[in-house]
Amino acid sequence: MSATLLTLSSLSKRFGGLVAVNEVSFQVAAGEIVGLLGPNGSGKTTVLNMISGSLRPTAGSIDLAGARLSGLAAHRIAALGVARTFQLVRILPSLTVGENVLAALAFRSKPLWGREARDRADALLEEVGLAGRGEERAADLTYIDQKRMELARALGAEPRLLLLDEWLAGLNPAELRLGINLIAALREKGMTILLVEHVMEAVRALCGRAVVMNAGVRIAEGATADVLADAEVVRAYLGGADD
């Protein structure tokens, strides 16, 4: 087992009286892909938002390779090596596709700018299947291409930890196959990924381990196949008719 990269300890988030995330703890080792699963509203995206700095935890802590992330602003967490995509894809609509990626290169902790940056942006676009389309306006891209561009932007940051929030949602079967291959290729390169996903085919294919949440609480953790067979997980997804 390789070294632990990400550690969540008793992480909680309250919105007024609502406890969205309740004392959740788990770890992600360097180089592994972990699936964060659970029904809608179980607090998965809230966990991702706390890791990336979109939200501040109410209690608990988040550490990345010894550095405390919890309490830091999003731009400082990004500088420490966390990049993400968003559940509802967030493009920079007035920029070109190339500039969307360039923005990640220009503001990461080891910035690239000028010709070097443009070459790198082109290479990243090629990697996600958008070769030669850097001059197009981001707003003109189709949904799947916007998702590809968002992934290229996240990869441009050269993150130590990549957070994917339902990046495979809304794809047709052929696109899904391409998407899974793309993420598998990242794993081959040693990228550490925490992904929130509902597409079980992708979870089985990609994630060595999975963490399952329900109503803000972690209800299971372990090897993906075992976790998906767990009685409580099945009940959380399909409803407890037999209770």
Place this chain on the structure above:
Amino acid sequence: MKSAFVWVALVLVLAALAAAPFFMQAYGLGLLIGLMGYVTLAGAWALFSGRTGYISLATVAFFGIGAYMVAAFNEVLPYPLVLVLAALAGLALALVVGLSTLRLAGVYFVIFTFGLAELVRQLVTWYEINVTGTLGRYIFMSLGPEHIYWQLLALAAATLFITWRIDRSRLGLALRVIADDEVVAAHLGINLARTKLALFALSSVIITLVGAVQAPRWTYIEPAIAFNPTVSFLTLVMALLGGASRLWGPVLGAVPLFLLFEWLSANFPNHYSILLGLLFIAIVFAVPKGIVALVETRFRTNERAFRPVAMEAEGKP
């Protein structure tokens, strides 16, 4: 080379403008001073508001502070030092205002900046009445109008040059990302507060200097003159008319509008404010994105490709 040609043309235009006082009557020179002042104000305003989308109505607060620094110190300190002091006063106010307000979004920022301009005016009025004892101040300086004009010309050229450099820098890209989506900007590692504050401060210092340089033209100032909110509105509408996010937008907006306002106030002094209001409304309806964008879309209807500003500008000097 095309870019070399552009540079030569720009230097020639600058030289011609610098030589203008030698061929002009007092009225023409006065007109040029006012024009150059508004070109600089609109340019400095657009440098921040046009690029971040934070619409500021505090222009006259900084403009007036600049004028008042000159009025207060021109008899005790050498002129260059007075300008430095004015710039520092503008910077200090910009930092205080920026730190406390740049978290406000949209219309709240607009209202705050408008309120700020009024607050500064009331504070200065209070100070003059209760501490100084007289509401007005006189500015007697031996600076000829041509010197004021040359300073404003230099300031306008500097503002354009700084804007041009920023648009092609990482800072320029950061601003465009911020204007599009602040959440994405933060997640890419952009320090939102610092970026916005730096630009607001730069823009505000330039505006303060315009007020300081123009102050000797008035001879007599009082808060109602130096802090006249019309200055903020004119600046805003000039930048919007030309295109606030474009390098040459504010110039293209300021020149025709300034001349039009001069003509209106000379020929319809009693209806000036009404005409001004109607003109504001017409501009917002007719050219919401500014003249530059309008011309570009006309030229580009057949041409699908979008020209990425930041990406192809690298090779130029």
